[in-house]
Amino acid sequence: MQEAMINKAKQLLADGTVNRVIGWKRGEFAYDITPAVFESAEELDSEFVYDDFTSANVSKYLVKECKKEGRILAFLKPCDTYSFNQLIKEHRVVRENVYIVGIPGGPKLDAEKIKAKGITGILGVKNENYTLKIDTVYGEETMPFYEAILDKCASCKSKKHVVYDELIGEDGDVLDSNRFDMVEKLENMSAQERYDFWREQLSKCIRCNACRNVCPACTCEKCVFDNPNSGVENKAPADSFEENMFHIIRAFHVAGRCTDCGECSRVCPQNIPLHLLNRKFIKDINSLYGEYQAGEDTTSRAPLNDYNKDDCEASIVHERGVE
Amino acid sequence: MQVNENKEFEPLIVAFCCNWCSYAGADLSGTNRLNYPTNVKIIRVPCSCRVNPMFILRAFQRGADGVILCGCHPGDCHYTSGNYFTRRRMTLLFSMLDFLGIERDRTRVEWVSAAEGAKFAATMNEFTESVKKLGPNRRLEDLRCRKQ
């Protein structure tokens, strides 16, 4: 796949369709891959990588990139295309300035999951028939591929590309995912249990803002939490309230716009399952206002920018689930 | 949170009322000499749709034990559709608070028209009672703001 992508990129650079390429750059180890912009065939040859660890969603970078001179080639995985489509819908990107090549997606690997098995000193990771052969300074280790995949990939919602100029490989389908299982499990707990669960999770927050900054739907020029004049700016979690406030508002602000790409949980240095907050909103929207997948199209009205005269009342919250 | 002379818990209720219906409804309940608890502090907003989720959270942070949002009846919004958006927004927000384990009876949305002074008073009486039963807000309070 990597080779086909490099060839495609070289061809599009050569024929002038694009003047640069956004993709992923090799790191020091097997897994530390950085999104990067490539401008020449030489750079592509020496540094471009697409493998089991290239999980970063590059669509948010396109908000800035598409404002630069010339067209940029972006390789988008199915989940990334949803994010990009949503950005088109919100007029955050200039579609004409991006040439999208859809590529098959994951499942991608999570280096943290490998390390959690006690495997350390990782020098190389190879996938052989869905068994990972991990070369380490302490000798070779193995683990099943599917035990090391990212959480976001484990509950993949779609293998379909919703926006592209061309595809490498075949397009996939929208999947029947199990992504709401954990939300449902929490809904069925008592309020006290839910409270305890979230206190434990959110108290880990170090307010690094990685979840917000990586989110393709968080594209405000200035976030209310960075604005000293907003009255709610809080740089550090001095009180548990501030943790709650930040995470409720972060999730609420992307409600109806979050495509469930799962980047927030992937980047959280404290392993907080932040995607559950977003999925709770998605699940509520689906059940109360009809199935809606953000990023699926660029024309429909977002659920929070829309209404029906016979929408349920807020009191429905009191009537369902477990108290 | 406050304590009355019998050392009973007296909840602090913040009521966001839209200028056109609910605030006028509150006014009417006053002119009709209907009682509603002094626990209720009204904040007038141009439309219920003006209330963003941050308002609700900030009220809790600053010591509210219950927050109620009142607006025109669906279909009667002064701005045609403001309260329809409010309805969706608050449904989702309250559901999220519930998801985080915050007591669901601390939040409510009620539609009160300018003619419904009696409904306003009844709603406030009832809501204050139900929050009183829950006790002070501990799960969504900011300890720094608690009065010693």
Place this chain on the structure above:
Amino acid sequence: MLKISLDKLDKLFEAIAASQTLYIPADREDGAAEYRKYESGMKLSNKLNTLRSAKDFFFPQTENLVDFKMEGKNIDVIDVREESEDFVIFGVRACDARSFTILDKVFLAEPVDSYYKNRRDHSTVVTMACTRPAETCFCGTFGIDASAPEGDAACFSDGENLFFEAHNEKGQKFIDSISSLLEEGNTSKLDDVREKTRDILKKLPLANLSTDNFGGDKLNEYFNSDKWGELSESCLGCGTCTFVCPTCQCYDIKDFNTGHGIKRFRCWDSCMYSDFTKMAHGNPRLTQLERFRQRFMHKLVYFPANNNGEFGCVGCGRCLSKCPISMNIVKVMKALEVK
């Protein structure tokens, strides 16, 4: 050398915790290790290092500095400081132990930060030598020997026993306080283990990373490097690297209006943030490039310039594994280096 059998570790912790507060690295439910106040039955984590660094003990993420109470025109200033109680941090790794020396240079230089000093004075740092360094480790680059950590006292495991060594008076006092549990032991196996660790350290992928071409005298060369644009391009501007870093020491002071007074907080700040060192005229670093440059210039050039060549990094590798887009000091050093 004095030692205790590893299966008597519980007894050791109980004994320490009986006289003062003890913190040990323990596993969280999600598998990551963090420092926790020791309670009976708590197990020492076997992870290489804690997710967050140990700087929290001396330089917490948030700290209430002072309170103000207003009545009419009268403002009362309330000193909320309390004398810290004595505490022991057990199992600090060599990298984190060195980070305290670096933080000391900042907070204990004149004017002394009394909040920091209070905690520092009351602490005993008991380090623990590494036996299984990870690929992200590069403490050797900064002259740190993971098999011989600093700290008030150090301990070394040979797989069966834990050996103790005092480095100063405080450390000796600590060892004396637990001497009834210790016995004299043979270190031949330990010497093997340490030899093996040193071999592994040499084999790590970053073992050859060197600071030779960095330092205070390289300011203009690196500040004006054309590499910064490319390096900072992918930076998200989050604060993960700075917040997991054991040596990042920038902070902000924030006032919080409680409705009945003001609480003044000190909290960690990140040079990656858009409001870092924001002043009345605005922000001195307008783009992510400048903010990104600040972090690495600080560690590799400014800090050594002001501190006799000591670098502001200890090679713990936390930023290498935690950066959402895997851009880190190692990549910066390699890209920037002019030989």
